Amino acid sequence: MKLKYYYKGIFLISILLTGFSLISQAQKNETRDSIFKRDSLLKADGMKLPFSLSQKKEVNIAFGTLPSNLVTSSISTVSGDEIKQNFNTNLGSSLYGRLTGLTVSQPNSEPGAATAGFTMRGRNTFGDGDNSPLIIIDGFIGGGSGLGSVFSQLLPEEIETITLLKDASATAIYGARGANGVLLVTTKKGGYNSLKVDFSTRQGFQYAANLPQFLNAGDYATLFNEGLQNDGQPVRYSQADIDAYRSGSDPIFHPNVNWYDEVLRDVVPVSSYNLNFNGGDSTVRYFVMLNALGNQGLYKNFGDDFEESSNSTYNRYNFRSNVDINLSKNLSASFKLAGSLEQKDNPFGYTTEGQFNLLASLPPNAFPVRNPNGTYGGSNIFANPVANLESTGFYSSNSRTLQTALRLTQKLDFITKGLNVSGVVSINNYFIAGTQKTKGYGRFAITGKDAVSGNPTYAPIIGQTTTLSAAEITRDQYRNYEIQGSLNYDRKFGKHYLNGLAMISTDNSILSRLSGDVGSGTDPYKHNSLAGRLTYAYNQTYIAEFSAGYMGSERFAEDRRYGFFPAGSLGWVISNESFLSKNSNINFLKLRASYGLTGNDNIYLGSSNGRYPFFQNYNFDGSEGVLANPFFTWEKENTLNLGLDAKLFKILDLNFDIYNRKRRDILVSPTGTVPVIIGATLPLLNQGKTTSKGFETSLGLNGGKTKKLNYFVSTNFSYFKNTIDFDAQGIQLNDGLVNAGALNGQPRRLKAIGFFTQDEINQRATNPSLFPAPIDGNVRAGDLKYQDVGGPNGIPDGIIDDNDLIAIGDPGIPRITVGLTTGLSFKNFDLNMVFQAVTNNSVYLGGSTFQAFQNNGQVSTIAIGRWTPENAETATYPRLSASNNLNNFRNSSFWNRDGSFIKLRSAELGYSLPSKISNSVRVNNARLFVQGTNIFSLDKVEYGDSEALTGYPVLKTFIVGARIGF
Template sequence: MKLKYQRRLFLISVFLSVFFEFSSAQVTTVDSIKTRDKTEELKNIGYGTQASKFITGSVSVVKGATIEQNFNTNLGNTLYGRLAGLTVSQGNSEPGVASPGLLSRGRNNFNTGASSPLIIVDGFVGGGSGIGSIFSSLVPEEIESITLLKDAVTTAVYGGRGANGVLVVTTKRGNAGGLKIDFSTKQGFSQAAQLPEFLDAGDYAFLNNEARRNDGLAELYSEAAINGYRSGENKYLYPNVNWYDEVLRKSAPVSSYNLNLTGGDNNVKYFVLLNAVSNAGLFKNFGDLDPESSNSKYNRYNFRTNIDINLSKRLAIVFNIGGSVENKVNPWEYTTANTFNLIQSLPANAFPVRNSNGSFGGSSLYSGNPVANLLATGYDQSNGRTLQTSLRAIQQLDMIVKGLSASGVVSINNYVVAGSEKNKTYERFPSLGSLDSKGNPNLGLALGTRTSLSAAEITRNQYRNFEVQGSLNYARVFGNHSVAAMVMINTDNEVRDISNTPNNGALSDPYRHNGSATRLTYVYNNKYIAEFSAGYMGTDNFAPGLRYGFFPAGSVGWILSNENFLKNNASIGFLKIRASYGLTGNDNIGGNRYPYVQEYSFNGIEGTIANPIATWEKEKNLNLGFDATVFKMLDINFDIFKRDRFDQLVSSAAIVPNYVGATASLLNLGKTSSQGLEVSLRLNSKPNKKFKYYAETNFSYFKNKNIYSGQIAQLNSGLTNDGQLIGQPLRLRAIGFFTAEEIADSKINPGKYPTRPGVAVQAGDLKYEDIGGSLGFKDGIIDENDRVPVGKPGTPNVTLGLNTGFQFKGFDLNMVFQAVTGNSVYLTGSLFQAFQNNGSITPIALGRWTPETAASATYPRLSSVNNLNNFEGSSFWDRDASFIKMRSAEFGYTLPDKISNKVKLASARFFVTGTNLFSLDRIEYGDPESLGGYPVMRTFVIGTKIQLR
């Protein structure tokens, strides 16, 4: 939808909310269905809410007010350590691009299928968590709660889309009362939490000479040149460039503004939000230096209006409209990936930023000059638009059956990310090595050509979803018996993203889902609970006759604290045990779209053989747990779970012989298994204390493994996936460095020290263990058959979150910590492979092997050519990626009421917030979550929040 129509809808929604606030019309009405007393805490359990004490499934909840205590431009980045069972993995922090990975209870399927939880925003599919999605563009100030649904009884109602868990986002709604205005602002700056370090030009030249000597090559740099690099007397003849300093600034300004309007009466309630956020990014302001370049900047404007209207005693209308307008500009490119790849590979002495005559420096060995790329190649402007709308009617049907109501809703959700690329090319000039009369290098012919600015329009990401739901709800209490039931039918039509489609090209075929869901809950005497839920869903991705699947689940609970033997126990305020079991599904299984359709190429050649029986991934999910409150201060939630996933797509190579002569399709034969536990604890001080404190922690652990992966038989058992962790890396096992004696001995006894065929090794090169050859026994060579499980997958299997703080005399402090372990990171690329592909060198290489340091070396001998031995995938480069991070901290002060009242404020609070404050880890040369690319950002803001009533 075009921006002008979004603006019109927004203005109309604001007008309606203000009109109804000040309207004098009075109508006798009732609120929407409420099955529990208002004093009970309600949690969203998917397509409805339920009192916490009666929930028999496994859920984790975080309130929107809690995640406001940091500064991030992506909602997912506010969830670190917040929800038990949710693994949040940070990537880079580029504004408008940073999008963390999300997993519920870890990964339990192969790489072919989707593993992230289904995201539901206000009851409707939110289009994933990636760049430009509805979820990623939401702001904490509009969030009421985020709930993670983890077990079968809570996710079964989502049918064949719930097996990976469901993340349910609920936005804020209005409350009866006078107009309340909340305004807040944050102003501050962000900076790189850590940047890679590179050796300067003098050290580069000195060590490059050593590397070339090791390779039997002549040295490139004279002693005079090395001294020249170190003295810095002639930056054109002896350049010594810190490319990070040339491209990045030390800090970048950030800001946000937020305005909330809430209020209403028994007839109309409304919530209105306006939000603006800005992050300038780390690039220097290249747009100030060239009118055809641009400064890097990111701005987003969010709006939302949620209105509840009681039209009559029995009819209510719920209207939601929310969205965002996002603008992102970068010099040269849409994202910064190519810039950081280039500056991480350029040696400090590759060439000067500019030559003595003002032209750009360059070399044919490298793809460009980073400064010139950002200054003289134009810019990329991206515009993102999201819009989420829904209209729901709720009709009470007490005249037919007491406690019965009907609901119908239509929703349209979409986002689009489009861009305008302004491109041109430039000339750069290499040094010839000879000098002119002023002692500066003579320059060679231009590399590249200079062109004028050209433009191209591009659509990067699109998503549209049209959804219709209809439901019947029933809730009654008969003496000691409480019954609640829900039956729903729904249909949705999703058009998913097409990346880099020029000139608004065609979208993907719609993904259609039709289905129904039901939930039945029975509570006897406030003690015994039984629940049944199920989803029956169809998708057009499978063949007719196999498109629908049934996914049932059941659970039971027992509130022991309501039994006579515990009712008067002063130390146990609440105790409930619960269990659930059921079947869930995942239709996003990977592989070809419409796998049942036989494909042919344009010349009639048969493609991959069709699979007419392709079907859903399915998972049997068992969960056991208990919830307790003890000593009126400590809340405990405990869960253990077991998940068995089957019918996953795997290769058919193990059962279809090669002589068939065609590419066989993937088959639903794969199996995985996962089990684990989760614990949440919250300790609260007594409410009547002047010094109030809280400490909330959550612990999550899982262990998964492949049961059947469709792998062909392996003679080397170490290469067998089955029985291994999902995503387990397979690499060579490094067993030290070759010694000079071993090299000499190997010439006499070939095969005694196995190496790669055709690869000559020297003293100081890595040595690998001969595990097993193509015949299953040691064969005296190192090849792919010698790989073994090394390290751990990239996803941590243990996550610990801690949220703690205090309040005292108007002062408050809140801190969030996250710790993870059970994962590995692999050191690769130009940051760790010295001189490879004419690349740079970092301090890790200072631990290189030399004859003098043979006993203490931590790095192979230096080599100036691409080394086919030392940088093989091996255990040598695997590192423990465990860490403890302080994700955020906020210190604030709230004015006393008597001062606030004097200035006619309901309340006023001032605060200082820090995000990504520190990391304790074992990676010396970078952040374990983001070793390269745009760095992880540390942000500091000061802010204020005032409230008018």
């Protein structure tokens, strides 16, 4: 079947069925609602404790559901309604502190470009190995967590739940893709009720939470002179120059430009509109959503005044139609059609990275924005940020994401009750293309002042003014095609309960990306798998489960292509035992344990090893390339998980997990295991090993027993420690450089032990090893001094080099994360807040923002505490140098900072109209609310946001919204 016919067919069927259902339901009397069960998804926004496993509800697991009291694996869940409090263009950014065991990282907030990264229980592979969990949406591959993935385009309004599957018993069914965990997304379905229409809108604004604070031109010139003097050179700026910079009396020859103010707006508008239709009966059920989202970038609207530019805007339109139909008593069908359309426009570049790098480097006195003759200011070293945005053209991209699925389910009660067979086909597609219109501009550096006229004199033109040229570009394309067939069984026999699944599936994915201006493609990625799960429970007290996946991938040699991944788990509901069943304080108590094997085949091999390292490659000159590795295989992980779920005193929910993960067969360069005398370029080998240990707990309190007052508090805590057991590292002179036993991703840095004094510099003249420094570092008083720890046998050798690096700081993701969600409602008012705290995390102050005058760059407020002879005892920054300093800006502990923080991620205050008023105007409910996102942060980094010190800044968002239901 050709894809275009599949798309057209499922689109027409979904629209026709949805339209038929909407019309027929609208004509039915409201009293029919009492005939059918109410779907839990249709409850209005209200105060409720986030989902707890101790509640007897059906929870989503791999390819099915189970009663929550019978779940024996480790999972965390959040509902779509809970994460609606955030305003984000990327779904992942709404999950901070929400799911126990999930770490979310996001370096910036650029609309349409910001992507959230995920890790589950830390990093358990190293090097270039992938640590991201597998993302599954309604049973199908979600295309990853990055830009353009199906997942990143989803909205909270269309999501029922997001569930994180964490241990082997939950993920083994995914075979060689489950070792990093699975993020399971389930979208909403229609309910058994007459037509419900829900409309909401949000309007607000955003602004930068933190921008780098650089010194003005007068202070820049003063400190630059000081740096020159420290280097033994004459000063560049006279006192008259400095005074002119400070007064602003001569903006042409003595400019003082705040480049951030020149190109960025103080606030930018945001908006969102959402319309849902929900309803159904015993024959047809439907959920339909339409959403429009608008978000402008921080750039000023240069496109309003310059034809060769554009405003920075991002618009996205989402739609979803989920239709379930009972075609007969035993045959049902499910149609899912969803997607999004994106439009992104930017002047100068496709993203803002290059522009923000320029803003962080350009000194305030480098040149004026415009010269007196109307030309752009500039220099041979730096471009003009304003000219970049006004006169270099613009980038316009259009993308589409389409998700389709067609499922048929046949009951087989005539064979045995509770048995059914299901078949499904799904196609996900992401495509982004656009137009880039580019041109060049000339800039002129002022060289002096004409002695007669007093007008500026200019150097020859830098760059070239060209006409606008256009090119059509395809940037990324992702396509996934998947077929599944499954046999499902769910039945209770007296005190016995059985739930089983047997499934066969195949999927193909094609990914192509733009590299510069040249498109690059890959062969399809293909997986075939068999999977099964069997859950047995006796008297809802004793539970046993076995699950397994048998999976193959094209990435491996033919005789090593398939692997078997089994897992088992046990559960004991102690509260059902006679000795606890009458205890009114212990309402529910379950112990669980699991152990199993999972895999990770998302392995990056590097350009030299090729896509298929089991083939021998040869260079163009006929010489042998990297040796083939015929034993190349996926990473394997054995996981032990012990857990507890409890409900106490009818209001307190507790979950606890402790785990031990052992991963092996990680690809490493065999430096320490294969001798170099072999005389060939060695391939990566599956020799690496890691261990991850940790624990997680969540605690929820749901209080309030009156109609007027209700409240809840839910908190979660995660801790992990990921260590390297073996990575085939070569012999190290310094024990601090040995990776085995160290944290996975452990930074190695020089240990800064203060600043050199003049006495120490004098002593170095006769005995350099007494106060060692880097060989290429011409140190002076006020320069950083490092500890000499490295030499043969660990004995200091009198020099500072890479052998002196030691473990300093934490890996790039926090090892301790705490989330706190709390809410309160009184009468018609409600308040919800989400806090997140992290610790055991480090950030590093690097680049032009913190390294004064390097590469002719800026100087920020961090340099105010620089070393001088007068403040040598209290200095917080090394001496200034106007040249590139080879000593002070080395990778050292001096620039390491504690990345711990406490953030109020979101807050929402709402007011619901009393039912008497809403009923009088014939609406079911009406609610007004205000929201805030990234409201405040308490941290130990005074120079910016500890999650995004450079680049596009983190944004604060404030929203006013309304919701009305009919």
